[in-house]
Amino acid sequence: MEIDMLIDLSVISFLGMLTIYIGNWILINNRRSTWTRRNYEMNRQRLQIEIDLITDRRKVEQKKSDHSWNGFRKFEISDKVKEAKGIFSFYLKPHDRKPLPPFEPGQFLTFNLHIPGQKKPVIRCYSLSDSPNHPDYYRVTIKREPPHNKPNILPGLASSFFHDQLKIGDIVDVKAPSGHFFLDMSSHKPIVLIGGGIGLTPGLSMLNSVIESGSLRETHFFYGVRNGKYHAFKKHLQKTTLENENIHLHVCYSEAGEDDIIDKDYHYGEKISVDLLKQHLKSSNYEFYLCGPPSMMGSLVEELEAWNVPVNSIHFEAFGPATVKKTSTEDNKKSVSGAETVNVKFARSNKTTSWDATQGSILELAEANGIVNIIAGCRAGNCDSCITAIMDGEVKYLNPPGSPAEDGSCHTCISVPKSDIVIDA
Numbered sequence: 157m158e159i160d161m162l163i164d165l166s167v168i169s170f171l172g173m174l175t176i177y178i179g180n181w182i183l184i185n186n187r188r189s190t191w192t193r194r195n196y197e198m199n200r201q202r203l204q205i206e207i208d209l210i211t212d213r214r215k216v217e218q219k220k221s222d223h224s225w226n227g228f229r230k231f232e233i234s235d236k237v238k239e240a241k242g243i244f245s246f247y248l249k250p251h252d253r254k255p256l257p258p259f260e261p262g263q264f265l266t267f268n269l270h271i272p273g274q275k276k277p278v279i280r281c282y283s284l285s286d287s288p289n290h291p292d293y294y295r296v297t298i299k300r301e302p303p304h305n306k307p308n309i310l311p312g313l314a315s316s317f318f319h320d321q322l323k324i325g326d327i328v329d330v331k332a333p334s335g336h337f338f339l340d341m342s343s344h345k346p347i348v349l350i351g352g353g354i355g356l357t358p359g360l361s362m363l364n365s366v367i368e369s370g371s372l373r374e375t376h377f378f379y380g381v382r383n384g385k386y387h388a389f390k391k392h393l394q395k396t397t398l399e400n401e402n403i404h405l406h407v408c409y410s411e412a413g414e415d416d417i418i419d420k421d422y423h424y425g426e427k428i429s430v431d432l433l434k435q436h437l438k439s440s441n442y443e444f445y446l447c448g449p450p451s452m453m454g455s456l457v458e459e460l461e462a463w464n465v466p467v468n469s470i471h472f473e474a475f476g477p478a479t480v481k482k483t484s485t486e487d488n489k490k491s492v493s494g495a496e497t498v499n500v501k502f503a504r505s506n507k508t509t510s511w512d513a514t515q516g517s518i519l520e521l522a523e524a525n526g527i528v529n530i531i532a533g534c535r536a537g538n539c540d541s542c543i544t545a546i547m548d549g550e551v552k553y554l555n556p557p558g559s560p561a562e563d564g565s566c567h568t569c570i571s572v573p574k575s576d577i578v579i580d581a
């Protein structure tokens with residue numbers, strides 16, 4: 157009897173252990189297959205995102221080539237919206253009502269403006285400040301260049317024309333979007349967008365593009381501005397940050413006003429610096445996009461390089477003469493900074509003058525010598541207005557142009573003579 161009981165107990169405990177073993181085995185296998193399924197699903201989703209991105213890029217390229225245009229196209233100002241003190245956005249619809257080509261977030265438009273009292277059309281570039289996902293309009297946001305404290309210096313010509321004279325319904329002549337300073341939308345690498353003053357416009361286009369694409373890319377937006385009066389797109393930026401976990405907004409006021417409230421209107425009462433970036437970034441492994449006044453960009457680019465950010469991860473654009481040079485372009489500096497003097501002949505004006513590095517670009521040399529037939533536009537190699545034929549000799553570019561000039565011509569605003577040259581001006 158006792159033996160029978162012992163056998164029963166052993167059988168029961170054996171069966172119990174077997175049940176536990178089988179249970180564990182099923183559990184582990186279930187987990188394993190759930191994990192495998194999840195992994196498979198994640199890989200499938202990743203692949204799908206990649207496929208969608210490639211398909212989207214193809215569609216964008218197709219639309220670009222279908223809808224782009226050469227030369228200047230007529231646009232109607234469809235809206236004019238105040239964004240902050242001295243800053244207005246202009247919404248532009250094509251006068252022919254045909255669809256617009258998409259652009260890369262960060263690119264700009266070039267305007268050919270007929271300003272009353274000006275003998276020649278005035279050429280100026282303005283960055284597109286919204287994402288490319290609006291096929292029926294483009295938007296630019298323009299700061300009025302106010303008069304300086306010197307009585308003989310007038311307010312900015314084009315920006316005042318936009319602010320004071322252009323109104324809804326007026327027509328302007330615009331070149332197709334261009335420029336090399338744009339966000340690579342096919343990459344997932346985290347990004348840092350830095351805008352100083354009106355230099356927020358290309359970064360804003362990039363930011364809106366990231367959000368609208370549904371990308372979860374980690375994005376930091378550093379915006380440096382004097383104070384609340386000049387703080388453009390405040391509500392939009394705050395809303396965007398609240399609604400998107402991957403977007404981090406850092407607003408710096410350099411001269412906060414009495415009404416400005418920290419942590420409500422802005423985050424820091426200081427200028428943007430790499431020390432500030434380090435407080436928010438996990439490492440220096442980001443793509444950096446900068447646009448702002450030359451003083452801000454000069455110091456930030458140097459500090460980023462000192463923080464071991466690779467030169468090709470630092471992207472910047474100057475709104476005026478291109479003054480920032482990365483150390484990688486040290487060669488450029490060396491080759492133009494010697495005391496070497498070369499002769500520059502402006503053939504059509506029949507004037508020969510000597511050039512050394514202190515005289516800057518060929519355009520600056522021309523202006524200093526009263527040569528009037530080179531048209532100055534952006535002064536940063538972007539708008540192509542200053543392209544002039546080189547009749548003899550060679551030039552060297554200080555910065556890459558927005559798009560290359562034809563063989564035998566150069567962007568005079570960003571090039572210097574390499575040897576004695578003859579220019580068709």
Ligand SMILES: Cc1cc2nc3c(=O)[nH]c(=O)nc-3n(C[C@H](O)[C@H](O)[C@H](O)COP(=O)(O)OP(=O)(O)OC[C@H]3O[C@@H](n4cnc5c(N)ncnc54)[C@H](O)[C@@H]3O)c2cc1C
Binds near residue numbers: 282304309354474476
């Ligand atoms: C790629 C690119 C994108 C840009 N994007 C934007 C943008 O999104 N928004 C924006 O607002 N701007 C942008 N700009 C700048 C814009 O193109 C113009 O340079 C700007 O609006 C000033 O032009 P303006 O005709 O009003 O001023 P200008 O008449 O060219 O004068 C510029 C400044 O120089 C001063 N000045 C004029 N004459 C003299 C003189 N003799 N001596 C000393 N100073 C003088 C003026 O008072 C003014 O402050 C961009 C520029 C580039 C190259």
